[in-house]
Amino acid sequence: MVLEAEIEVRRGDVTVAAAFSAGDRETVGLLGPNGAGKTTIVETIAGLVPAASGRILLDDEPIHDLPPERRPIGIAFQDGVLFPHLSVMENVAFPVRARGARSRAARERAFELLEWLAPGIDPGAKPGTLSGGERQRVALARALAGTPRVLILDEPLSAVDVSARAELRALLRRTLRGFAGPRLLVTHDPVEAMTLADRVVVLESGRITQTGTPDEIRDAPRTRYAADLVGMNLFAGRLTPLEAGAGALETADGVVTVPWPEGRAVGPIDDVLATLAPADVALHAVRPEGSARNVVHGVVDEVAILGDRARVRLNGSPRLVAEITTGSVARMAIRSGGAVWASFKAVEIHLMVERGPTDTL
C-alpha cells in the first residue's frame, strides 16, 4: 500500500502546497511550526478540506474525488475530538457502526482495541472525564477501529501531560509499527518526529523545505528551522548510575555522561532518550581541560554552511553534530577529514525517560 499526495490547498490568504508519498509500513512525519499547514494537508488527504488542485492516490487508485466517509483513512485528531455525548466504547465503535456493522460486532471490536490501547479506562466513561493522555489513547483506538488502510495521527502528544508523554510515545511507536500500511504523523515536536518517523517531511509556511530520514535531516538541515529544532544530537540507550546526580548513558556508539533524571531511583533505566543542541557542543583544536564532563575526539565528516553558522559533523564516540560560527570554522581551520576535540556539559543534555517496553508489539 502506497499513499501519494500532490496537493494545493487555499486556507485564507495562505496556500499550502505539498507533494510527498508514504510507503507500505512507512511512518512519514510531517514536521513544522504551528501554522505551517500540516493539519491542512492531512485533513485534505482525509477529505475534510477541499483541495484547490492536485491528486491523492492510494496504490495508484485516485481517492481525491471520494467523500470523506468513503476514504479508507483512520485519523486520530489533535485533542482527540471524541464525541462528548458518547461513551468511550461508543466512540471507538463509531467508525465500525458508521460503516454498517452490527452493534454487537462493533462493540466487540471496540472492546478488543480498548483492551489493547487503553486497558485502564472504563469503557462506559464519558470523554469529558478523561485526562489528555487517556483521550489520546481512545482517539487512537477509534482511528484504528474502522480497519483503515492509512493511519493518520495529528499531534498525538500535544494535549498530553509531560508525565504521561513518555509512556504514550512508546505506545504510539508500537501502534505505528504494528499498522500495515502508510502512516502519517503530524507533529511540531522534533523529538517526536525523530523517534517515531522513518522519514520526515519538513513543512514551513505551506511549503516543503526538506524531506529525508531523521539522520539525514539532523546531519544536514536545509533551513534555520530544521537546524534549530530537528538538528539535535539524539542519544538513546541504557542509563546506569555513575556518581551522585550523574549517570552514564550507554548508546550504540559511545557513552555520554548525563544528569540523573529527577525523581528517579538510583538504578539502571532502559530506553532513555536524551537530546543535546548542537550549539551547546564546543569544538577545540587541543584536548580541553575544563568543567565539561563529556569530551570526544573525532574526525570531521562534513562541514555544512547555513548562513553565518556551520554545522560540523564529527565521527567520534559518540557521533556528534556541533554548530559554530563560520568565523570559528575559518579561525580553527576546520575541514572534513581533520581531527578535532569536542566538549559539552552534562547539564546541557535534556533527558526523556521512557517507561515500559518500547519496541515489542
Add this chain to the structure above:
Amino acid sequence: MRARLPLVIVALASLGATFVLLPVVALFVRAPWNRLAGALSGVGASTALRLSIEVSLAATAISVAVGVPLAWVLARGEFPGRSLLRAAVVLPIVLPPVVGGVGLLVALGRSGVVGRWLHDALGIQLTFTTAGAVVATTFVSMPLVVLATEAGLRGLDLRYERAAAAMGGSAWYVFRRVTLPMVAPQLAAGAVLTWARALGEFGATITFAGNLAGRTQTMPLAVFEARQIDPGGAIVLSLILVVVSVSVLVALGGRLTGLR
C-alpha cells in the same frame, strides 16, 4: 459564599415578581370555590382541556419534525435569501396572532389560495376542524423551536461533525448520531417553549379554526367564551390552565428547559 445583592436590584426584582404573581394570586382569591364542581361541568372544562393538550402536543410534534430541519438549513445552508428566510420564520413571533389567522384563512381557508384546491381536489377542509386548530397553533409556535435549535447548531463545534465524516459516517448518519444528540438540550428547551406557546394560543386559532366546542375550542378559547356568560367559570378554567402549565414546567425542571 452567597452573592451579596445591591438593595436596588432586590427591590426591582421583588416588584417584577409581584407583578408576575399578582394575577395568579387574584385568580385563586376570586375563584368560586363553593361551586367549583358546577362551574367545571358548566363550561365543558374537561373537553376543552383534553383538546388543548391534544392540539398543543400535535403542534409541538409537527414543529419539531419540520422546524429542526429548517433550523439546520438556516444554520448550515449557504444560499441567497437565507436571511430573508430567517426573517420569515421569525415573523409569526412578531405578528399579532390574529393577523396570522387571517393569513392562514386566505391561504388555507375553503376559498383560499391553496385551500380551494385542497377542498376541491382532495376534499380536505381545515377551517372549523381540529386539524385547523393544529395548523394555526403550529404556525404561531414553531419559530421558538427553530430559533433555539438554530442557536444550538451555530454553537456546535464543527470539528465533531467533520470527525464523524472522517470516521466513515454518511451525512445522514452524522446528523442522526452526532449533530442531533449534541443539540438535544437546545432542541428540548425550544420544544418546551413551543409547547408552552401552543398551549396558550388564542388569536390565530379562533380566527382560522373558529370556536367550536369539542372541535376547535381549546382552553384559551373556552376562557374567552366563558368570560361573556359565566365570569366564575372563566376563573376556574384559567386556574386549570395555570396549574397544568406550572406542573409541566416544574416536572421538566431546569434539566430540559434551562429554566431553573
